[in-house]
Amino acid sequence: MNQDTRPGGDVPSPCNNVCRMNPDTGLCEGCFRTLDEIAAWSAMSDAEKRAVLAQLPARRTLR
Amino acid sequence: MKLPEGIQVIERGWLSSNNVVLHARTGAVVVDSGYGAHVAQTLALLERVLAGKKLARLVNTHCHSDHMGGNAAIQKKYGCRTSVPDGEAPLIDRWDEQALILAIADQRAERFRYDDTFRDGDTLRMGGYDWRVIAAPGHDTHAVMFHSPEARVLISGDAFWENGFGVVFPQLFGRDTALAETRATLEAIGRLEVDVVIPGHGRPFGDAGAALERAFYRLEGYEEDITRLARHCAKVMLSFALLEKRSMPLAELPAYVARVPILAELNSRYLRMTPAAMAEWLVNELERAGAVRRNDGMLYAAGN
Numbered sequence: 164m165n166q167d168t169r170p171g172g173d174v175p176s177p178c179n180n181v182c183r184m185n186p187d188t189g190l191c192e193g194c195f196r197t198l199d200e201i202a203a204w205s206a207m208s209d210a211e212k213r214a215v216l217a218q219l220p221a222r223r224t225l226r
Numbered sequence: 227m228k229l230p231e232g233i234q235v236i237e238r239g240w241l242s243s244n245n246v247v248l249h250a251r252t253g254a255v256v257v258d259s260g261y262g263a264h265v266a267q268t269l270a271l272l273e274r275v276l277a278g279k280k281l282a283r284l285v286n287t288h289c290h291s292d293h294m295g296g297n298a299a300i301q302k303k304y305g306c307r308t309s310v311p312d313g314e315a316p317l318i319d320r321w322d323e324q325a326l327i328l329a330i331a332d333q334r335a336e337r338f339r340y341d342d343t344f345r346d347g348d349t350l351r352m353g354g355y356d357w358r359v360i361a362a363p364g365h366d367t368h369a370v371m372f373h374s375p376e377a378r379v380l381i382s383g384d385a386f387w388e389n390g391f392g393v394v395f396p397q398l399f400g401r402d403t404a405l406a407e408t409r410a411t412l413e414a415i416g417r418l419e420v421d422v423v424i425p426g427h428g429r430p431f432g433d434a435g436a437a438l439e440r441a442f443y444r445l446e447g448y449e450e451d452i453t454r455l456a457r458h459c460a461k462v463m464l465s466f467a468l469l470e471k472r473s474m475p476l477a478e479l480p481a482y483v484a485r486v487p488i489l490a491e492l493n494s495r496y497l498r499m500t501p502a503a504m505a506e507w508l509v510n511e512l513e514r515a516g517a518v519r520r521n522d523g524m525l526y527a528a529g530n
Contacts, residue, residue, distance in 0.1 A: 173429070178239035179529030180469040182264040191267070193529070198274050201267075205237040205244075205430060206229065 174212035176204060177219060188225075195222040227430040229422060230377040232353045235430050236271050238264070241469045243293040243426045246381055247275050248353025253282025255352040256306075257372065257381055258426065259296030262335050263470055268296040269303060283307045285344075285352070287362075287383030287426060288369035289314040289326055290392075291333040292466075298336035309350075311359075312343035313368025327395060330487040332467050346370065357381070360418075364408030365392030367401065371415075378421040380434070385411050387425040388437050390444045393459045397452070398492065405449055412441050456496035457511075463488055464508050465517050468527040476525050479505035 178201075181193025189197055196204075200215050207215070229235065236245040242260030245268065254276055260268040272281070281304040286294050289310060301308055310318060321337050323329040344350060346361035350372065357372040362385035372381040384392030391412075397404035416438055423437065424430045431437060448455040463486070468474060474482070480501040483489045493504050509525060512518040519526050 176237055176239070176429070178237075180239040180241040180527065181472070181530070182239065182242060182267045184267055184270055198270055202236055202271050202275050205227070205235040 174209050174216065177216060188222075190222055195219045227422060227432060229424075229430065230355075230379065232355075233377060233379060233424075234275060235424050236275060237429060238427070239469075240427055241292060241466065242268065242295070243384075244424065244428075245272065245296075246424055247272070248355070249279070250282075250353045253280040253306075255283045255285060256281060256300065257285050257352075258287055258293040258383070259284065259300055261292045261470075262295035265296045265299045265336075269299060272300070280304075281306045283309060283352070285309045285350070285372075286311065286314070287371065287381065287385075288366040289318060290366060290384070291326070291328055291335045293383070293426065294338070295335045298338040301338060307342070308338065308340045309342050309344055310340045311368050311370045312345040315340065315343050317368075327488070331463055332486045333470075344370070355379075360414060362386075362411045362414075364394050364396075364404060364411050367396050367404070367407075373418050373420070375419055378419055379424060380415065380418060380420045380422070381424045382415070382426065384426040386415055386423065386437070386441060388423075388428050388431045389440055391441055392426070393462050394448065394455060395459065397448075398456055398459055398496070405445065405455075408445055409442075409449075412438055412445065453496050456492050460489060460492050460497065460504070460508060461511055461515070461517075463492075465512055465527075468512075468518060468525065471527075472530045473524050473526045476505075476509070476520060476523055479509065479525065483508070 177194040179193045183192045185192050232249040234247040238244050238260055242264045243258045246257040248255040284300050284306050317325045344359050346359055348359040350357045355374040355377050357374050360371045360373055362369045362371045365384045369383050369385055371385055394404050394408050420434050422430050423434050483504050484501040517528050
């Protein structure tokens with residue numbers, strides 16, 4: 164359940180609770196981020212987070 | 227959100243708690259280890275974040291499945307010292323599946339042993355800062371938070387989030403002081419010097435005052451009407467189960483809500499619906515909240 168409705172502008176995490184790394188692609192099978200992107204997420208600026216999110220659709224289609 | 231030197235947050239989702247990594251030359255400390263189903267990713271993330279440095283200690287804010295599920299695996303891999311809040315110790319000793327909210331909620335965690343405990347008022351040196359242990363009863367009777375006055379950071383577990391706090395289970399199941407304890411915990415937070423709150427779930431946030439207002443507002447709603455809390459609890463329980471299972475046949479839901487002890491108990495004590503009606507009500511509510519979707523006889527967690 165999305166228990167948090169965030170006030171103000173913020174970039175939500177793309178985590179959908181699958182949380183399993185694909186050893187071949189190096190991407191999470193749920194959100195398509197790399198391990199480094201997941202680990203660094205909380206320290207990223209909004210702009211950096213948006214830059215990561217922008218890459219995800221292309222990664223999904225590459226499956 | 228910028229955090230002081232040496233304090234790193236691995237933000238997870240809702241099934242796994244956040245993992246807080248406190249770096250120090252003498253060895254890092256990890257606070258909370260996520261859910262068991264995600265342990266491979268937790269270990270991979272920790273390995274990346276530690277970058278070859280030693281993991282000296284594993285610590286829990288409280289011992290629910292989503293905060294301690296990676297404990298056994300982390301211990302096995304790193305041989306680190308493990309410490310839990312002193313009130314949790316007897317529950318871990320006998321692996322109390324009821325008090326830990328495991329089997330009774332269709333949740334699970336790998337059993338582990340702890341090396342020592344800590345209690346309210348203790349100071350733990352973690353990652354180059356002193357952290358005061360603050361009892362945070364409410365959602366979990368024996369939970370704690372960690373506050374560093376120097377870093378001005380509060381690691382709050384599930385006692386306090388940007389929008390609310392963890393379900394106050396004890397109030398629903400016989401501990402009639404739990405909502406009052408939740409209030410006291412929030413009041414204690416209000417008295418701390420804090421620039422950044424690291425919650426058990428969700429992003430680290432800065433405006434603790436505004437978050438406290440929202441938390442008190444929710445608390446007042448539960449204090450006014452306990453069935454609000456019961457309804458919220460039922461939704462959270464099913465939502466959590468669905469995050470783990472990812473999908474479920476709709477036709478199985480009435481039997482599920484009748485079979486899972488915590489859902490059956492909520493129903494018999496507070497909701498008083500037939501299993502079919504409870505199942506339908508839950509699906510409607512979670513759909514409205516955007517947490518689930520139905521398709522072709524199946525119920526899916528959102529994003530799956």
